[in-house]
Amino acid sequence: DTGVSQDPRHKITKRGQNVTFRCDPISEHNRLYWYRQTLGQGPEFLTYFQNEAQLEKSRLLSDRFSAERPKGSFSTLEIQRTEQGDSAMYLCASSLGRGRSYEQYFGPGTRLTVT
């Protein structure tokens, strides 16, 4: 059983550019979560999906951020018109969403640097 994968692992972009990240959850996991982590801090929740439905979005998720999970499998997180404050590690996690399987398993993250 492969773990959660994220692509790319690192992204350097110039301010004002758009970026898109991809997350592939553990197969059969119907819940998928996005978090943002800045250096030395705990992850902060951004949004999550059950299958293809986006169930909750954080107030941290400005209008420049959008996430999709079109077929209930992989998900993408897009940031438009990036700002230096968007520099962070973007983490994806997945879970089965029931019973003991409420446990969330994390991917390696995508480190974004906005110059």
Place this chain on the structure above:
Amino acid sequence: AQTVTQSQPEMSVQEAETVTLSCTYDTSESNYYLFWYKQPPSRQMILVIRQEAYKQQNATENRFSVNFQKAAKSFSLKISDSQLGDTAMYFCAFMRGAQKLVFGQGTRLTINP
């Protein structure tokens, strides 16, 4: 809104010693889950241990155990016989149902040889 507080930004112990990391949380919920995650340097987040709030028995996973005090809203992690590979950031996290995790600020643990 739920909050999670880890009051120890950094801790350092010698290999083979026992160390306890503290965590307190604030919630009005009665049913929830608590977790400890480990994040080694430049590596991904790993689940260490979980506790269901409705269970009175403290969870144990090999060298890792918790002291869950529901009334005090306290959830500490004890690492016995610490090893060099335990060096990492440790995050306490709260979850209601199958929803989002709310993390604490983390404790940087260093195990010295």
